[in-house]
Amino acid sequence: MPVKAQIPESSSQIKLKKIQERLNYKSVIQNMNTCVIITDERRIIYLNDAAIKTLGYSRRSLVGKDLTSLFPVYEKKSFTISDFLAIRDKTMPRNELDFVTKDKRVMPIGFTVTPFYDSKTKSSASIIIFRDLTEIKKMENYMRQTDRLAILSQITAGLAHEIKNPLAGIKISAQVLEEGMKEGDPSCQLTARIVKEIDRIDNLLKRFFNFAKPSEPHFADYNIEAVIDGLYLLLAHQFKNSKVSFEKDFSKRAPRVFVDENQIEQVLMNVFLNAIQAMPEGGIISVRADTNVIYEKDGKGLDGSRIMGTMDGGVPVVYVEIKDTGSGISMENLEKIFTPFFSTKKEGTGLGLSICRQLMLKNNGDIDIKNNEGRGAVVVITLPAALN
Ligand SMILES: Nc1ncnc2c1ncn2[C@@H]1O[C@H](COP(=O)(O)OP(=O)(O)OP(=O)(O)O)[C@@H](O)[C@H]1O
Ligand SMILES: [Mg+2]
Structure with a gap:
């Protein structure tokens, strides 16, 4: 009887096989950047680290929970994975759902569901892969x-x-x-x-x-604290009449900014007026400034030490945060406030914030607004740092 010749495995194939045998797939899923949830018919049985981080809850508070509790929009329905699939196929062509985070923010989520049969437990399960679509x-x-x-x-x-x-x-x-x-x-x-x-x-x-037709910016170096002080002087009368007090906390590390002073003043003026108007009974406006820059030598940024880089790997910026103690903004209005002509005020044109955003982008910065955790709204203005 002829003996079949065995083709010897190459050493690299043997190596690969050994790695495959040793590879712990659970730890791969646990550590990958993509968010993964595994469910049985309706309960969460597993979440990887990325899913936990994105959803913002602890693993313990999610494992064993009904999927319904994650997506309360569908609370009234008896919610199963087949519903998930139905949503995907019918009403939501882009596979999207709203998730309510721990701090009550609605986070749009894009997902895919892959059902599978687990032969070990003899039950059906699903892998849900999702991502936070907020930025998109x-x-x-x-x-x-x-x-x-x-x-x-x-x-x-x-x-x-x-x-x-x-x-x-x-x-x-x-x-x-x-x-x-x-x-x-x-x-x-x-x-x-x-x-x-x-x-x-x-x-x-x-x-x-x-x-x-906003004019083209004339860029120069400015100390943003001085710009805000000047603006406060201009508005002092209005602050007093509206019973609004002013607090300031500027980091000594904040470098000068490279912007058009008039345009930034216009942005800040709009933001201050909005804050004052949101507090008809009076209140507090607190302005804080900080930076992401790292300086050479002593790292403090005093005495003109040079900017060496940034803590977050982004471009060097100064953040100015303007917090008020007013009405805050409803969840529904939050996404409309930068739309031209959107206003909740009787006499408002609704152009203030859209002009602000336009000017900030022209000045290589940005403006964002969210609700303050306690009360009121907080506007964050990002300004490009002047490089020395
Ligand atoms: N600090 C804030 N607190 C609460 N709501 C705010 C705040 N800032 C803006 N808003 C909301 O955003 C809307 C849009 O603001 P925007 O400055 O664009 O227009 P406006 O203030 O209504 O009108 P205009 O600026 O032309 O006087 C406001 O009508 C208000 O509902
Ligand atoms: Mg306004």
Whole structure:
């Protein structure tokens, strides 16, 4: 009988086999960056580290829990993995669900579900792989707003120009009429009203114009604390009248910033006014500034030591946080507030924050707003550090 010749395994194949035998797949899943949840029909039986980190709850509080408790939007339904699959196939083409985090933030989650039969326990189970879509959604939202802004800019620039000229004519005519009237003539009140309302429209048009065509920034180095101090002096009267007190905590490590001072002042002014308006009964505005930069030598950034890098690996920036003790912003409105013309105020144009974002991006920075943990809102402005 002929003996089949055995092809000897190469040494690299043997090595690979040994590694495969030794490889602990559970530890691979446990440590990978992708978020993984394994469930039986409806309960969570396993979560890897990335899933725990993203969801923000402890492993103990999630294992054994019903999936329904993770996605309360579907609370009323009897929720099983087949529902999950149904959602995927029918109502949610992009496989998305909202998750409510521990700090009550709605986190959009993108997921895929792979059902499998576990022959060991003789039961069906599912692997859910998911990711936090917050940043992607934010970017999508921002892109939509920028599109709207671009169209709006073109329309408003033309329109503002067309309205301004006849308006100036009406204002002058009203003033001439007023001059011809005798003192105490009741019609004076009417002409004064005409002039006042025209000034209001004129003011609105100026904002439109500014919004439609913001000037190019003139960059220079500024001490942001000095800029805020100057602005506070300008608004001191308003702060006092509105019973709002002002607190300041600036890190000595914060470097100077490289921006257009006027434009940043305009942003801060809008933010301060919003904060004051959110506190009709008075309150506190606290401004804090810090930085991510690392300095050479003593690392303190005093005496002009050079910036060597950043703690988070990003570009060197200064963060300015403006916190108020006002009404805060409802979850529903939070994603709309940077949309042009969105306002909850009777007299608001709803352009304040969209102008702020536009100016911040022109200045290589950013602006974001969220609710403060205790009460009120907190605006975070990111400014590029001036490099020495
Ligand atoms: N600090 C804050 N606290 C609570 N709500 C805020 C705060 N800042 C902004 N908002 C909300 O965001 C909305 C949009 O603000 P934005 O500055 O763009 O417009 P506005 O203040 O309404 O009008 P305008 O700035 O033209 O006077 C506001 O109407 C308000 O509902
Ligand atoms: Mg405003």
